[in-house]
Amino acid sequence: MRPTPQEVIDHVRRVLKDVVAPELTNDHARQRVAEVRAVLAQTDWNGAGLRLAAETGELREVLTQLRTQGITSDLTDAALAEPLGSTFDEVREQHELCAAAVVALLAELERRAYDDGPVAEARARLLATLT
Numbered sequence: 001m002r003p004t005p006q007e008v009i010d011h012v013r014r015v016l017k018d019v020v021a022p023e024l025t026n027d028h029a030r031q032r033v034a035e036v037r038a039v040l041a042q043t044d045w046n047g048a049g050l051r052l053a054a055e056t057g058e059l060r061e062v063l064t065q066l067r068t069q070g071i072t073s074d075l076t077d078a079a080l081a082e083p084l085g086s087t088f089d090e091v092r093e094q095h096e097l098c099a100a101a102v103v104a105l106l107a108e109l110e111r112r113a114y115d116d117g118p119v120a121e122a123r124a125r126l127l128a129t130l131t
């Protein structure tokens with residue numbers, strides 16, 4: 001696919017630097033343009049969607065495994081109701097549902113005994129998804 005997302009962002013950064021910034025007369029505005037260019041440079045735009053899909057897949061896998069062990073919630077069911085999406089917005093929405101399910105399950109596990117082997121293991125697996 002051409003241009004790649006990174007190529008588009010690189011072009012936007014060049015336009016901001018070479019066309020927009022020289023026309024700005026206000027120091028504050030020039031600083032904001034420099035900050036925007038810096039923020040745009042800090043993201044791997046080609047891999048952002050792939051990383052989100054991979055993280056969402058990992059969250060879904062953990063939630064599925066815990067559900068088979070009886071550790072579940074209504075949010076788990078909602079997060080796993082549909083197959084992994086095929087668009088960025090679908091995957092982002094699913095990621096948010098999975099993250100909410102993880103938080104809900106952690107809250108539930110906090111109410112249970114820490115010493116219980118399966119509960120402690122489930123809690124550790126959920127916490128690992130957040131790092």
